[in-house]
Amino acid sequence: MHNILIVDDEVSIRDSLKDVLEEEGYKTAGAESGEACLEALREHSFDVVLLDVWLPGMDGLETLEKIREMEAASEVIMISGHGTIETAVRATKLGAYDFLEKPLSIDKTLIVIKNAVDAKRLRAENRDLKKQLIPRNVIVGESVPMKALRQQIQIMAPTNGRVLIYGESGTGKELVAHAIHLNSQRKDEMFVEVNCAAIPEDLIESELFGHRKGCFPGALADKEGKFQKAHGGTMFLDEIGDMSLKTQSKVLRTLEDQRFVPVGSDEAVTVDARVIASTNKDLDEEISKGNFREDLFYRLNVIPFSVPPLREHKEDIPLLVRHFLREFAAAYGRRSREITDDAIEVLMRYSWPGNVRELRNVMERIVIMNPAAVRVERKHLPPLIQRDGGRRSAGSEFSTLHQARVAYERDYILKKLDENYGNVSRTAEVLGLERSHLYRKMRSLGIAAKES
């Protein structure tokens, strides 16, 4: 239901507009002054504001100016009993949508309001489209792990090798998969993504391999599968750890034979797609539990790749924060804003269990919720982050023994790898570990294996 704010000092006008508009199915609220109007806009969002020009205190034009400064998304329609051309021109310059003259004609008022509601919707759609156009493929970060990540992408993207990307949720696995595609020889072909966790078990086979018309109730026409769409390009199997054993075996056969049979068909289709898979599960563990096929694992894991959690490259937080603030300011048509060092410090002390995705969401919320803020301060941050990130630890940055041990292990292994020029076998020997054990350890610590 669309929301209209009626701003007029005369209660009789507010009441009669309220009756007419509510009868037409609008929700309304009233304000008796410019100040009350701004207050209402700070608390709720309205699709349309009907704003009287003559108001006691702050007048209508001044209020309009303030509404635009607030960057409220509402369309504003000015109302005046003494409408002069100059006022109308000024109001339009200040961004009013239209101008109505008292005494109000009901029909005209309803038409103008309807047009304003449509205009607002179009503007919102336009903004969504622009949002989609903003390049999302930049991997931001100048920390050692991020630089290594980019370097690794450059090295292995042009090969045709299958890639298995490990990383906690929200670390940027999909971004990495995309970057690999864009740096490969297949970049002009399709990048097709399938989220194995999101598609219901009984649909995934037809989603991946397509089906023939009539092979099951609801199969009203032939359907091309994602593997076919990815022919010549890249197929990204997201969250492969959630794929059922049955589908796993069909995927395995497809990788082995480079061909597959669509559901309900008896003709095989040949396919040439580079497969990139991702998981936030420990597949070794899933294999030992019998949830994941070992043979498929070896097929997919030709080039293992790991994306570190944000807590391991916190030095990138300032860059990421500024990147996301710019992105969302542009997407929502807001002015870009600074962030204080104090707020950055709080953000850097927080542990980010949801990784970069969580940081990005927080920044989006800040841009939406504080339309008028020029600078992001500590007080704009979500309470949880203020609390956890605001605590200064006494002497140690680790809150648990486990965290401290993990950090130490990671440093130690990185140092030893460095001493052995990144050669995992040699490092394993030095450390007295099985090579496979060291690989697992590295993976769980988010250390990427260098090509040797």
Ligand SMILES: Nc1ncnc2c1ncn2[C@@H]1O[C@H](COP(=O)(O)OP(=O)(O)OP(=O)(O)O)[C@@H](O)[C@H]1O
């Ligand atoms: N280094 C980075 N620079 C810029 N944006 C990033 C970076 N890492 C992640 N992002 C952004 O964070 C969001 C989450 O990333 P992405 O979807 O790639 O993560 P994911 O590992 O696939 O997460 P999930 O496991 O939840 O699917 C995306 O909007 C992505 O663009």
Ligand SMILES: [Mg+2]
């Ligand atoms: Mg993902």
